[in-house]
Amino acid sequence: xxxxxxxxxxxxxxxxxxxxxxxxMMGLGGAIGAGLFVGSGQAISIAGPAVLVxxxxxGTIVILVMTMLAEMVAARPSSGAFSSxxxxxxxxxxxxxxxxxxxxxxxxxxxxxxxxxxxxxxxWVPGIPAWAWVLIFVVALTAVNLFGxxxxxxxxxxxxxxxxFAIVAFLVVGVCAIVGLIPGVPATGIGNLxxxxxxxxxxxxxxxxxxxxxxxxxxxxxxVAIAAAESDDPSHxxxxxxxxxxxxxxxxxxxxxxxxxxxxPWNDAAVTEGPFSAVLATxxxxxxxxxxxxxxxxxxxxxxxxxxxxASRMAYSLGERGLAPTASIRTSEKGVPYVAVLxxxxxxxxxxxxxxxxxxxxxxxxxxxxxxxVLVIWxxxxxxxxxxxxxxxxxxxxLPMRMWGFPWLSWLCLALLAGVIxxxxxxxxxxxxxxxxxxxxxxxLIGARLTRGVSRPGVLKEPIDPRA
Numbered sequence: 001x002x003x004x005x006x007x008x009x010x011x012x013x014x015x016x017x018x019x020x021x022x023x024x025m026m027g028l029g030g031a032i033g034a035g036l037f038v039g040s041g042q043a044i045s046i047a048g049p050a051v052l053v054x055x056x057x058x059g060t061i062v063i064l065v066m067t068m069l070a071e072m073v074a075a076r077p078s079s080g081a082f083s084s085x086x087x088x089x090x091x092x093x094x095x096x097x098x099x100x101x102x103x104x105x106x107x108x109x110x111x112x113x114x115x116x117x118x119x120x121x122x123x124w125v126p127g128i129p130a131w132a133w134v135l136i137f138v139v140a141l142t143a144v145n146l147f148g149x150x151x152x153x154x155x156x157x158x159x160x161x162x163x164x165f166a167i168v169a170f171l172v173v174g175v176c177a178i179v180g181l182i183p184g185v186p187a188t189g190i191g192n193l194x195x196x197x198x199x200x201x202x203x204x205x206x207x208x209x210x211x212x213x214x215x216x217x218x219x220x221x222x223x224v225a226i227a228a229a230e231s232d233d234p235s236h237x238x239x240x241x242x243x244x245x246x247x248x249x250x251x252x253x254x255x256x257x258x259x260x261x262x263x264x265p266w267n268d269a270a271v272t273e274g275p276f277s278a279v280l281a282t283x284x285x286x287x288x289x290x291x292x293x294x295x296x297x298x299x300x301x302x303x304x305x306x307x308x309x310x311a312s313r314m315a316y317s318l319g320e321r322g323l324a325p326t327a328s329i330r331t332s333e334k335g336v337p338y339v340a341v342l343x344x345x346x347x348x349x350x351x352x353x354x355x356x357x358x359x360x361x362x363x364x365x366x367x368x369x370x371x372x373x374v375l376v377i378w379x380x381x382x383x384x385x386x387x388x389x390x391x392x393x394x395x396x397x398x399l400p401m402r403m404w405g406f407p408w409l410s411w412l413c414l415a416l417l418a419g420v421i422x423x424x425x426x427x428x429x430x431x432x433x434x435x436x437x438x439x440x441x442x443x444x445l446i447g448a449r450l451t452r453g454v455s456r457p458g459v460l461k462e463p464i465d466p467r468a
Contacts, residue, residue, distance in 0.1 A: 018153045023241050024248075026156050026160065028160050036256065037292070037299055044275060045272045048197060048261070049193045050199050052261070061378070062246070069385075071402060071403045073229075073234065078229055079316055080095075081222065089387035093449050094445070096448035103315055105374075111366055115362050115366065116300050120296060121133045145341050147336075156305055156306060162295075167252045167255075178190065192264065192266070220303060260276070263283075311340075313337070351366075389403070389410070
């Protein structure tokens with residue numbers, strides 16, 4: 001057996017200022033967004049109460065992907081996370097394609113989240129147009145990310161904590177409604193789970209169709225793998241962080257959906273439009289529309305903040321490995337890759353002009369661009385873990401953390417992802433998004449191969465095992 005290798009990061013210019021609690025909250029902040037507060041209504045309308053099965057399957061995929069990521073992060077923390085692991089496992093082109101795909105996805109999502117939040121705020125303050133709010137949000141959160149990782153961590157912790165508090169309060173109120181503890185409101189029980197056509201009114205087809213909408217809602221959890229490299233003890237922290245994030249996300253997602261389909265009929269039109277608001281309105285909670293709108297805005301801005309961080313660190317890692325311009329590895333005295341931050345929010349400023357020129361149509365167009373990128377990123381993560389784990393076992397390398405159930409659970413994850421991709425190909429909208437994503441991935445692979453011989457002095461090259 002070989003000795004345990006010294007654990008080092010590939011983040012030489014960054015500061016390790018994030019705590020375990022802050023990273024855990026970042027993971028929750030990245031995953032708990034408009035996909036839960038708003039998008040869950042669409043999933044419920046597709047599958048009925050059986051949408052719980054869809055969330056359980058999607059949650060299983062996320063748990064497996066995050067556990068595989070945790071194994072690799074514990075062995076080699078890196079701000080490039082899954083991109084650097086894809087590079088070590090499958091070569092330079094794979095690492096470059098995955099890293100740039102993730103960066104492009106977040107750049108577009110950042111703009112989409114700013115646009116979505118601006119659309120809501122514009123309804124409260126009609127005198128200020130949406131494009132102005134987009135500008136305000138982009139400038140404000142860019143400043144937060146430039147102030148240093150320690151200050152960023154504190155800001156995102158409390159930003160995400162508001163969402164967590166809102167969900168916990170919703171779960172408490174919902175359970176009280178189910179068992180009849182709310183004065184003046186009769187107990188709803190759980191009859192709605194089987195009424196109105198049964199638990200699965202649209203059968204297995206409905207569950208499968210809802211899975212497409214559900215799986216994308218879990219995107220964002222992977223930011224913890226990136227952030228772990230800037231914590232004080234990445235190898236140790238990642239194990240607890242992944243466990244905490246996964247348990248809480250499953251409780252919040254499954255718990256919230258259970259409350260919604262138990263309190264209200266799944267085919268109620270109000271559920272599709274806004275499931276959380278519909279439940280609270282039924283329970284006669286005053287000011288529910290304003291409260292939920294505010295929570296959705298906070299959810300969008302929190303996710304936007306986390307995505308600016310994730311995009312900038314991915315750009316920094318690509319620069320370290322010679323896969324991006326060397327300017328991306330420039331850091332401030334506070335250890336902030338300021339060029340990477342500014343590059344990651346540049347499209348957000350472009351979106352300000354787009355919202356001015358084409359008000360009301362920008363958000364839908366942006367969301368259609370990056371709908372399926374998470375499937376490619378998760379699949380590459382699973383493949384990289386299988387290759388690197390087998391390589392470590394073959395060489396007798398002792399890993400700080402080993403995924404349980406290997407290789408069976410790793411292959412199960414790949415099989416589940418393949419099933420989701422197959423489902424996506426049967427849906428016209430999802431198929432278009434997936435084909436666009438695959439086309440972009442192919443273009444990035446070709447671009448990486450064409451620049452294979454380009455050497456950039458002064459950057460950290462990721463060592464690639466020639467046996468990969």
